[in-house]
Amino acid sequence: MSTQHKSDTMADYVAMRRICKTFNRDSLNEIRLFQNFNLEIPKGQFVAVIGSNGSGKTTILNILCGSVPIDSGSVSVNGKEISRLPEHQHSEFIGRVFQDPSKGTCPQLTILENMALADNKGTRFGLHFGINRKRIPYYRSQLELLKLGLEDKLNLPVSSLSGGQRQALALLISTMTPIDLLILDEHTAALDPRSSENVMELTQRIVGEKKLTVLMVTHNLKYAIRYGDRLIMMHRGGIVLDAAGEEKVALQTKDLTEKFNEISLEDGN
Amino acid sequence: MDILLGLLVNVLQEGFIYGIMAIGVYITYKVLDFPDLSVDSTFPLGSCIAAVLITAGVDPWLSCLAAFGCGAIAGCVTGLLHVKLKITDLLSGILVMTGLLSVNLVILDGKAVMPFYNKDTIFNSGFFGTVAGNLSADFRVLVIVAGTCILVKLLLDVYLKTKSGLLLRAAGDNAQYVISLGKNPGTMKIIGLAIGNGCTALAGCILSQQTETANVASGKGMVVMALASVIIGTSLLRKAKFIKATTAVIIGSILYKACLTIAMQLGMPTNYLNFLMAVILTVVLVFNKVFAGRGKNSNVNPTQI
Numbered sequence A: 001m002s003t004q005h006k007s008d009t010m011a012d013y014v015a016m017r018r019i020c021k022t023f024n025r026d027s028l029n030e031i032r033l034f035q036n037f038n039l040e041i042p043k044g045q046f047v048a049v050i051g052s053n054g055s056g057k058t059t060i061l062n063i064l065c066g067s068v069p070i071d072s073g074s075v076s077v078n079g080k081e082i083s084r085l086p087e088h089q090h091s092e093f094i095g096r097v098f099q100d101p102s103k104g105t106c107p108q109l110t111i112l113e114n115m116a117l118a119d120n121k122g123t124r125f126g127l128h129f130g131i132n133r134k135r136i137p138y139y140r141s142q143l144e145l146l147k148l149g150l151e152d153k154l155n156l157p158v159s160s161l162s163g164g165q166r167q168a169l170a171l172l173i174s175t176m177t178p179i180d181l182l183i184l185d186e187h188t189a190a191l192d193p194r195s196s197e198n199v200m201e202l203t204q205r206i207v208g209e210k211k212l213t214v215l216m217v218t219h220n221l222k223y224a225i226r227y228g229d230r231l232i233m234m235h236r237g238g239i240v241l242d243a244a245g246e247e248k249v250a251l252q253t254k255d256l257t258e259k260f261n262e263i264s265l266e267d268g269n
Numbered sequence B: 001m002d003i004l005l006g007l008l009v010n011v012l013q014e015g016f017i018y019g020i021m022a023i024g025v026y027i028t029y030k031v032l033d034f035p036d037l038s039v040d041s042t043f044p045l046g047s048c049i050a051a052v053l054i055t056a057g058v059d060p061w062l063s064c065l066a067a068f069g070c071g072a073i074a075g076c077v078t079g080l081l082h083v084k085l086k087i088t089d090l091l092s093g094i095l096v097m098t099g100l101l102s103v104n105l106v107i108l109d110g111k112a113v114m115p116f117y118n119k120d121t122i123f124n125s126g127f128f129g130t131v132a133g134n135l136s137a138d139f140r141v142l143v144i145v146a147g148t149c150i151l152v153k154l155l156l157d158v159y160l161k162t163k164s165g166l167l168l169r170a171a172g173d174n175a176q177y178v179i180s181l182g183k184n185p186g187t188m189k190i191i192g193l194a195i196g197n198g199c200t201a202l203a204g205c206i207l208s209q210q211t212e213t214a215n216v217a218s219g220k221g222m223v224v225m226a227l228a229s230v231i232i233g234t235s236l237l238r239k240a241k242f243i244k245a246t247t248a249v250i251i252g253s254i255l256y257k258a259c260l261t262i263a264m265q266l267g268m269p270t271n272y273l274n275f276l277m278a279v280i281l282t283v284v285l286v287f288n289k290v291f292a293g294r295g296k297n298s299n300v301n302p303t304q305i
């Protein structure tokens, strides 16, 4: 394993290496979050990330999406170094679903308009007609997969949908065009238990069908155990638990709560 | 009766001319959610361009295009200040508004007012001037300004349905969504501001051709007037789902002009005009809050038929 040269395997399909990040440098509330943080994800792996508040989960996702610049280190996806690209260029190969259901869609545009925009991701967005009527049956068939009856509401503005419906739509939209990496930031946190189960099932199905590489942050230990091929626990900008394969399958909610208790003892609370 | 008809024609003329500006401000204020103050100076910019070009013998319609272009450039500057230099939206507008005051004076070669009587304008020359030639002067102006205003409206309606137009609406609605599509929402803001200020300069250009003078001070109160038209139109016609927002805005502009004219006819002194404009906008804003329903986003959908 250690003799294998790194760059010729798919083991580092997504790679964050020697990441250093300090917020509010040289001020009273300086936060030295990452010091030489490393994370590698092979192609097609579904990683669930859990961890205490403020441990840096969202920041990892923000760095991958280019919303937060790093101080030093490198970030690459599918062989491309991306840490210096502007934020919007990251989206060309990364899809993201946010915790806040209103972020993943345009509330005032209709479902159809939202889907038509997403369908054109990666093109020039010129003066052609925005909605291609011939694509509507395809949009409908995609919406049918959600089993939420949205296929009959194409002309309704997204603002009239519930949080769960919006999140399901956001998931569909972010995976409509081919992407290298799907990022889910507590995307079920704002939903009621029923809708969040639905959205998780949907996530599982889409990820399986499209064979996506996924990084999912969640505070739901059950989901972290049930879904994904690998589980990572973060604490204070570091990885304190990293389980894949057999080891992950053997994990129980109890193990994770114990680990959490251990951590908070360290913190003295 | 003749007086009433004359007043009506006058209200419609001005309503359509300022309606062109209101459509532009609809794009920046409603679609992009950008309170753009540069409008106060891009309006006279259009007038000044018209005066200089028409005096030099340039085709009046070509002058209109030139005015639109110059307004669009001014809008781009506002956008660049905001997007690239991260200056707040209000301040970017104020900076461009202030800077343009000098630019306008330079264009008019230092004069504050520049008449250009007896030159070819869109109202007395060319194809449309002749076609509408056997109408009385007032009706001819009305037909031409209404035609231009509706043309601008139709062009924008079509634009808002293109991919670029959809992206523009998305940028005003949820910038993060535009980023998710791999596009820069800042670029869309700049495009929107270019369109908005282009339309405003076009309105200024057409107004100056009607009065055959350009006045650097003609832009005072344009922001308020345009906003009032946009808000009157979109809130009064909110329930009328079959009316497009751009149409609603033109109707708003006409209604607004009608209010002002009625006040003047009732004997209000001219000095109070700007005061009245501010009062009308205040009243509209308050009514809009009261009737809009608790914080609900119930704008007229721009592509609703």
Ligand SMILES: Nc1ncnc2c1ncn2[C@@H]1O[C@H](COP(=O)(O)OP(=O)(O)OP(=O)(O)O)[C@@H](O)[C@H]1O
Pocket: A023, A024, A031, A033, A051, A052, A053, A054, A055, A056, A057, A058, A059, A060
């Ligand atoms: N833009 C920022 N400016 C300053 N500090 C920040 C910024 N973003 C994150 N931080 C700090 O970095 C640390 C990690 O934050 P982050 O949001 O990544 O945590 P998290 O693991 O997602 O927590 P949670 O479980 O609460 O979502 C926190 O201490 C936070 O205060």
Ligand SMILES: [Mg+2]
Pocket: A057, A058, A059
């Ligand atoms: Mg977080």
